[in-house]
Amino acid sequence: MKRLITSAIMALSVANASPSMAFQPESDQTIKLMIADWSSMAIDTEILNIILSTYGYKVEKVVADDTARYPGFEAGDLTIALETWQTTQNEVFSASLATGKILDMGELGPHAKEDWWYPAYMEEKCPGLPDWKALKNCAEAFSTPETAPKGRYLGAPVSWGGYDEERIKALDLPFEVVHAGTDAAMFAELKSAYERKAPIILWVYEPHWAPTVFKGSFIKFPPYESACYSDPSWGVNPKAAYDCSKPEGWIKKMAWAGGEKVWPCAYDITRKFTIDGKELGQLVYEVDVNGRSVEDVAMEWAKKNEATWRSWAACAEK
Numbered sequence: 001m002k003r004l005i006t007s008a009i010m011a012l013s014v015a016n017a018s019p020s021m022a023f024q025p026e027s028d029q030t031i032k033l034m035i036a037d038w039s040s041m042a043i044d045t046e047i048l049n050i051i052l053s054t055y056g057y058k059v060e061k062v063v064a065d066d067t068a069r070y071p072g073f074e075a076g077d078l079t080i081a082l083e084t085w086q087t088t089q090n091e092v093f094s095a096s097l098a099t100g101k102i103l104d105m106g107e108l109g110p111h112a113k114e115d116w117w118y119p120a121y122m123e124e125k126c127p128g129l130p131d132w133k134a135l136k137n138c139a140e141a142f143s144t145p146e147t148a149p150k151g152r153y154l155g156a157p158v159s160w161g162g163y164d165e166e167r168i169k170a171l172d173l174p175f176e177v178v179h180a181g182t183d184a185a186m187f188a189e190l191k192s193a194y195e196r197k198a199p200i201i202l203w204v205y206e207p208h209w210a211p212t213v214f215k216g217s218f219i220k221f222p223p224y225e226s227a228c229y230s231d232p233s234w235g236v237n238p239k240a241a242y243d244c245s246k247p248e249g250w251i252k253k254m255a256w257a258g259g260e261k262v263w264p265c266a267y268d269i270t271r272k273f274t275i276d277g278k279e280l281g282q283l284v285y286e287v288d289v290n291g292r293s294v295e296d297v298a299m300e301w302a303k304k305n306e307a308t309w310r311s312w313a314a315c316a317e318k
Helices: 039-054 070-075 086-098 132-136 164-170 183-196 226-230 264-272 277-288 294-304 306-312
Strands: 002-005 031-035 059-063 080-085 102-107 113-119 151-155 175-179 202-206 216-218 251-256
Touching: 031 039, 039 059, 039 080, 039 264, 039 277, 039 294, 039 306, 070 086, 070 102, 070 251, 080 086, 080 264, 086 102, 086 113, 086 251, 102 264, 151 164, 151 183, 164 175, 183 202, 251 264, 264 306, 277 294, 294 306
Parallel strands: 031 059, 031 080, 151 175, 151 202
Antiparallel strands: 002 059, 080 251, 102 251, 113 202, 113 216
């Protein structure tokens, strides 16, 4: 895990009212906010950092691997995460929750969807899309010299999980997965390909700016059911699991259970913290496309929405 020490000075610039100055945090121990390698989580976590720092909490942002985060939370090395996606984290999140060492802090707000996505211009080269079966007959249209005659699927960073290699094998798709090194690199490649109308099929997720800026569609795989991931006999391939789409659903906040007694007000603020999916996608656009810093975008949001986040912090405004 990488640690990013964040000063409260920037956060305090937004706090001109006196009630936050009168509040005394329950502990001077440091709250460790997890961030991962995608922009939306960096932004909403920085917003929470601003809010908590405004009320005098000591806050540290810690970079952690998405799927490998759970031992850190169970041990108290990480305190709060604002994004846990049902699409890829449902099983490990549920297992960690069963230990009693982490807390489900409620939904962040957006509906999560992530799966294979292609630009609309690829439908001319691959008739039958978005039906997944069309990929069996036109994989070469998505190929590169490195993968030909197989198609190239640009996957997310390995740490995100997602079972794409397993999905390809289970559905007998003539594709190879090439994982992007970072979230930013993945969408930079999409932007470049789209501008050139070059072949591409890749992992896209919502909330995000890409599905609204670029015209395209998600592949329609067999609909997800929980048995798809656990029971090989389920689905179109009776000998393999993962022969379906990724699940859709919530994005939840989570926290170290032991922190509830240490920072009860901070936990109350976190439970009340929500943000609209479309709005979050616009904030990500400002960072990813317009090149603004996460800190600048988060601070602008905090200044514009001060009445909203102060209502979340009633415990600190008394």
